[in-house]
Amino acid sequence: MPLPFAVYALGLAVFAQGxxxxxxxxxxxxxxxxxxxSLSAAGLLTSSFAVGMVIGAPLxxxxxxxxxxxxxxxxxxxVFVAVHIVGALTPSYGVLLATRFVGALANAGFWAVALAAAVSMVPDRLRGRATAVVVGGVTIACVVGVPAGAVLGERWGWRAAFWAVALVSLPAFVAIVRTVPGGAPRAYGAPAPVRKELRAQTELRAQTELQARNELQVPRVRDELRLLTGPRLRPTLLTMALVQGATFCTFSYLEPLLTRTTGLGTAWVPAALALFGAGAFLGVTVAGRYADRRPTAFITYGMTALTLGWTTLALTAAGPLAALALIPLLGMLAFGTGTALITRVLGLAPDAPTLSGAFTTSAFNLGATVGPWAGGLALDAGFGYRAPVWVSALLMGLALLTANYVRSRAGSDGTAGSTGSTGSTIPA
Known part of the structure; x- marks a missing residue:
């Protein structure tokens, strides 16, 4: 069964934002x-965006x-498009810093709603595929968007990259207007026969009325918070943050690792980043197709392989062939496991439609904030350029311990967990 085109429209928007x-x-x-x-002040533009994502998702x-x-x-x-236009025009660092924070708030809000919207438009058995398409926008951004932004910045200045992001967002805006439910339905394609027209209008009217009733039945915030901060979801969100922290810890310092430990020239860095992104795209695709079948096993095997993978990279980083072979593999495992964890949270929290996507987004970006910070501490402590990779391995070890705690807690409570859409058991 094909996914609705609206899901791909959401993925396009996420590509621009990623x-x-x-x-x-x-x-x-x-x-x-x-x-x-200074360079450190310019680096705060990235930190500002990450903080805005963490705070902005639930708000x-x-x-x-x-x-x-x-x-x-x-x-x-x-709002996302508007702040990029302002950022491309402003001569003020302070204004640019503010636009990054506001843009992150808008991005976080879009992510939270997009994840919930994507899974709501498909049957339960297709939740993983819908999630993969949305998350896949980020992986394609790593493969195509980020290198393209660097090329634009080199040729026409950094402002050209901001203009490009705004322009790419416009087709997504139009596609969302035309495809995502939420307004008066529109008919596409060839007109129906006249004798069927009244019946079709009646069915559309009934669907619109049902949708309106459902939208009025918004769960209370207190109930959603109780579910998402309870013993079932909290460890899963923590596991997701740890997995993403491990991923972005090494990803953020891949350039010094490759140029100063592996011995590759700077020309290899964009290629290595593209390899990581290509692996990430493959991982998201695989997770979308297979994670729904055996979600617990998929996540457990993925986290175990990631722990071994980061450890192996730390040990073999001096070898160019080993490093270049491991980078796409680790990208595949990291984003495949991350996508499966996102699907799990959304599946475990059907009664929190407003905040489940928000908490998922916050956990994802909390890891993206804490991981590079921890890797930077290891570098500043003088442990060498492999140190961030060892930190990634440590964070994955903590993620495995958290997941084992979840399973043991479920067993001690005498419960097997909650059942996923395909009948697989998911530890609570």
């Missing part, structure tokens, strides 16, 4: 020179919880 989130890694020097600020989801999802998605995307 490009914006990660593209500054190749633009920091030019921004610092153009705005006459923006609460802000828009009573709105139709299409209206919320369009508002967040419009």
């Amino acid at each position: 490009t914006s989130e990660f593209m500054l890694s190749g633009l920091v020097s030019s921004i610092a020179a153009d705005l006459n600020v 923006m989801a609460l802000f828009s919880r009573s709105w139709p999802r299409r209206r919320a998605l369009l508002l967040f995307l419009a």
